[in-house]
Amino acid sequence: MNRTEIVTLLASESEREGILAQGWVRTRRDSKDFFFLELNDGSCLKNLQAVVTRDVPNFEELKAISTGASVSVVGKLIASQGKGQSWEIQANEVTLIGAADDSFPLQKKRHSMEFLREISHLRPRANLFGAIFRVRSRLSFSIHRFFQEHGFFHVHTPIITSSDCEGAGDMFKVTTIDIDKPPRSEDGFLDFSRDFFAQPTYLTVSGQLEGEAFATSLGKIYTFGPTFRAENSHTSRHASEFWMVEPEIAFCDLQQDIDWAEKFVKWVVKDILDTCKEDLELFFNFVDKGLQERLQFVVERPFHRVSYTEAVEILLAADRKWEYPVEWGANLQSEHERYLTEEHFKSPVTVYDYPKDIKPFYMRINDDGKTVAAMDVLVPGIGEIVGGSQREERLEVLLENMKKHGISEVDYGWYADLRRYGSVPHAGFGLGFERLLMFVTGVANIRDVIPFARTPGSA
């Protein structure tokens, strides 16, 4: 007999004889001659209530079934007499598959997030984490759907890279060198020619540069994969290993890039609202009271757009003391970004045309000579969720910029080639998958939306 998933059973239209349900016991309630089991199999948030009476053959042996145990129940799906569920299973046969003794750490009460992080292998059996990881799965699918349905091709950019300055933070080294006896060249330096790849290699911090090679071939592409940052960041929004979405679009300028970013965020949030209703209810009720309204808002209202220069004027005019002074040419700080999105506009807002001196070498210089065609999408509660730009497509300007930023013309010759042969205006953006998931679920700490989180000092 094949098992029927609980999500299917609970959606049943009529009674069903002879069904098999299997899952883990969330709680057990005993009476003298019968007991109730709450069974969860992960297929949905809700549990299936099983009613087990003395008529079941091995009733006495079933005392060993406790919270956390895995069981099989064969029986009849019937309308429930009790309140709180429409269907329940009247058991004919019950089998204990795997017992869980009283050391099972998940109890039928609220645990702190900190405690649950210590048992990351068991926490997906808790309601909240089951919901988070079901939504994570759907969000991943939504992202692929959006791009596939809009003519983008998925490109698998490399995870191991020899580019040591892809424009983002510190990198993890990849090596097979014996760190106790490293090979040295005659002048005493590490001899990477004797390393596995015969040169220094790292875990990628971004697939953007490789993505540009494919955008200028296939037209519209996206990457969606793991990225690694060796930054010593201790915040609730940073992880050392996270997933990033990076679309790259040929024949595209900055305003069109912003159009794509906004359309993408709206589309994906709408899809989650449509397909994850039950799990979202949990977040709305127990995680973040303002979440439902915020998600609705993102889907329905247009995002605001302001230039960096206008944003600075808004911040200077604000009746507010800043910890970091506001001044044209300085980066916007967390407090500034949050003010713009949470208080001034009270909606997602896209800031564009940043000063060129605070941005990386590949961004396109605007005609004013002072700013670059860069943009950040800011959302309430998280801050920056998308960062993107139009890329410099003019060979001479790019080469000059690389020189200014100390980028090797030899190592990045391939990147310059994209401008040397059939160069086109193109643009793209990067979006942190976990940050989007935090925004969608209202979960405040990035460690709680990653199955097994890697952060400084913890792996």
Add this chain to the structure above:
RNA sequence: UGCCCUGUAGCUCAGUGGUAGAGCAGGUGACUGUUAAUCACUUGGUCGUAGGUUCGAAUCCUACCGGGGCAGCCA
């Protein structure tokens, strides 16, 4: 990397210089439909670790270790 908070039972916490506590979980029993079931009884602690102050330290001081928050950097 800087600043701040925190560590007491399996879990969540109270206890601020005078013999270690509660709720939940666990155990035993009761109960004919429960819903974080209920009721009665009950097991459980080198108070993170190491020093120090004191007649006396969970409580005060120092160091180390663990957890967390904010900021910087970014996604």
